[in-house]
Amino acid sequence: MKEKNTTIVTGKRVIYMQHGLIDSSDTFILNHEQKAPAFILANKGYDIWLGNIRGNRYSNHALSPNVRDYWEFSFDELAKYDLTASFKYIANYTGQKIHYVGHSQGTLIMFIALAMRYPSIRENLKTFTALGPIVYINSMDSPLLNRMMNSKTFEVLNVNFILILRKLVIKFYFT
Amino acid sequence: MTDPQLKAQSILCRYDNVMCAEVLYQVSDKNNSVNHIDRMPVITGHYPAGTSLKNFRQFEQYFHSGKFQMFDYGENINLIKYGTK
Numbered sequence: 001m002k003e004k005n006t007t008i009v010t011g012k013r014v015i016y017m018q019h020g021l022i023d024s025s026d027t028f029i030l031n032h033e034q035k036a037p038a039f040i041l042a043n044k045g046y047d048i049w050l051g052n053i054r055g056n057r058y059s060n061h062a063l064s065p066n067v068r069d070y071w072e073f074s075f076d077e078l079a080k081y082d083l084t085a086s087f088k089y090i091a092n093y094t095g096q097k098i099h100y101v102g103h104s105q106g107t108l109i110m111f112i113a114l115a116m117r118y119p120s121i122r123e124n125l126k127t128f129t130a131l132g133p134i135v136y137i138n139s140m141d142s143p144l145l146n147r148m149m150n151s152k153t154f155e156v157l158n159v160n161f162i163l164i165l166r167k168l169v170i171k172f173y174f175t
Numbered sequence: 176m177t178d179p180q181l182k183a184q185s186i187l188c189r190y191d192n193v194m195c196a197e198v199l200y201q202v203s204d205k206n207n208s209v210n211h212i213d214r215m216p217v218i219t220g221h222y223p224a225g226t227s228l229k230n231f232r233q234f235e236q237y238f239h240s241g242k243f244q245m246f247d248y249g250e251n252i253n254l255i256k257y258g259t260k
Binding site: 021024026027056057058072073111138140149159162 | 226232
């Protein structure tokens with residue numbers, strides 16, 4: 001993202017923003033220009049990069065989403081592959097150290113990456129800003145999620161069942 | 176309305192922004208203040224963007240264990256993957 005009414009200039013300070021759980025990069029630009037964080041920072045003259053982790057609607061789908069293997073990822077993989085790959089790409093492209101801004105899951109995968117000491121992140125990270133940081137979640141407030149966690153909903157659910165459900169919904173509702 | 180998600184959003188939040196916000200209360204937390212009721216259609220048109228079941232499973236493991244740890248596959252597979260139980 002570039003500053004309003006400007007052309008892209010190299011050498012600006014780089015901010016990389018990463019979204020939260022079941023979210024996408026849209027989250028930083030949803031609001032009006034005066035309120036959306038990515039717009040505010042871009043207008044201040046920073047070079048903004050908005051990251052998307054795999055599995056959301058902006059995924060490139062190297063594998064088909066109908067295949068079970070496509071969904072074989074959790075926070076560990078997001079930190080190990082997605083985050084390090086983005087860091088390498090941005091560092092190569094801009095040649096600068098990165099100011100990282102994470103929200104929710106975005107902070108969690110950064111905490112994992114820092115705990116695991118992945119070299120590409122250690123070398124390229126300048127600062128880390130955590131918005132709504134997540135490390136321990138056993139005391140969260142959400143009534144719905146609390147209930148789902150206590151009844152172990154996600155442990156009971158089957159991947160194949162969800163894949164079939166997904167196909168049915170797409171077939172009968174979206175086409 | 177080419178994006179399937181926009182179609183899904185329109186059922187949930189077509190009629191009532193306040194009800195839409197109420198659903199969001201349930202997902203986020205009790206003391207949450209949604210102060211952009213007029214933006215609800217935009218937000219819900221973009222917000223659930225998808226992730227994996229395994230991601231939620233690890234979330235659940237974090238919740239039950241109260242620890243910050245790698246994905247727990249059960250003792251046998253953990254031994255193969257990480258070298259420890």
